[in-house]
Amino acid sequence: MSVGIWTFAFEGKEISAVWDAAAEVEALGFDTLWFGEAMGREAYTHAGVLLASTRTLRVATGIANIARRDPLAAAGAEQLLDQAYPGRFVHGLGGQRVGANPVNAVRDYLTAMDEALPGPRPQRLLAALGPRMLELSRDNADGAHPYFVPVEHTALARETLGPKAFLAVEQAVLLSDDHDLAREHVAFYVKNAPHQQINLRRLGFTGHDLSTVSDRLVDAIVAHHGDQSIADRVQAHLDAGADHVCLQVITGDDRIPLPEWRHLATLVP
């Protein structure tokens, strides 16, 4: 079972706190640490910082947005990190908000990277939800990293990806009893991320589910009914075809959720 941690919480934190947290994620036995690129730290620089402060942990960009770098720079960065930290850098790439045709934009970007620097490179996973981006993940990358998805999506993704491509699924979890936090998390993406709305509709959620942020929708996206629900959800993704599940703890604040990560380590090996 391959389980990791996914977080936005490093943004804006003292770097020493980030180092300590990364080292603890490693010590807790998670195999991969994913972080989002928001507006503060630069993704490859941040990845380098996390790789340098750990020894065996895999560090994954979740994701590096192609709008933020020229493909030649991305190619140089992934090659350097792969050489300096062999096998430990996972290059998550995505094309949200890059124009009308993200699939073409990501395809062109990957092609430009390969033309710039052929040769060994780290694992590349694409932020993918819909069938065409999943096909691109299969054909032009090493797999996919769906974010904000129910288990049904994992089964569909595996079908499209075929048996070989790597499937790393982000799963939101809530450890407290404050179930409103789970609803707020879902509502945020439903409201702000059109591509997530499209994906949810494709999976059969109705306009009513989306507009009311229904219980059914919240339960499908967030595992929030106790320890067993979290362990079961991880297993369900793995059974549906995921190779790796990375857990994002919802806390309702922006602290680094170390106590929750420690607890999760007791639930999932």
Next chain:
Amino acid sequence: MDLIEETRTKLGPVGVWLPSAPLAPPANVELWATRRIEELGYASVWSGEGLGSREAFALNGTMLASTGRIVLGAGIANLWARPARTMQGGGATLAEAHPGRFVLGVGVGHFFQAAKAGSDYRPLDQTRAYLSAMDEAAAEHPPRVVFPRVLAAVGPRMLELSAELADGAHPFAQPFEHTPYAREILGPDKLLIPTVSVLLGDREQARASHRQTIGMMRRVAISHYLTGWKRLGYTDSDIDDVSDRLVDGLTAWGDEEAVVKRVRDLLDAGADHVLVSPMGDSLESIVEQLERLAPALAEVTR
């Protein structure tokens, strides 16, 4: 102490510029070279990004994490490699992780790099807009640790822009006379961090190397380095013939003493921190020259 003065003190008189972008060594070789240069007592190591072989932030982050004291300089991070916000985020992340150990050189690169990024090439306007956009990003997300920013500058207007919107200038591939010229335009307070080609060898070896570089610059139609030379009084025939005058202007060649003298002259002419760049076709041969030069350069003071 302000950031510029702090940086000047930290850097001291002598650092190193490595042509590792064109040489494209594997990471472990570059790491070995960087550690060795630190061990030898040099205060900084700088290298360019090119565009298509390496990425400045992943590279400098890795080198910083694997060394203890030496300052790393991006000389330069190419403006066409990323939008201004990403550049600002990269600098801020490195400064935060390694306070006082990173200097960001920003450069507008060449017209063919702009073309590859789908843009026209208006160096002054685009650099001005880019630095301003970096400042806007910094205002929105104030860095925990501020970092010095210098600008790749050869001509008078880019030097003026270095004084106006950056902490100084990082001129590349310019002859000796450029340093007093640049200092005059920058004014007394800003950082001036030039590179100087160094060769423990004779003039003919230096000439051969420059002939190759000039041929390359002409082939890819990079004009601003050559324009810079002409502005300082070198003629077309100096360049065509790779004249003694041009070789001597561009290179600190000879024995250790001759190299040290040239570095001293540059410091006296207004440089804050001179980046010696031994000519060589491998990092190994470059590091070997740096080993030979280290004892004499350690005696240089500003």
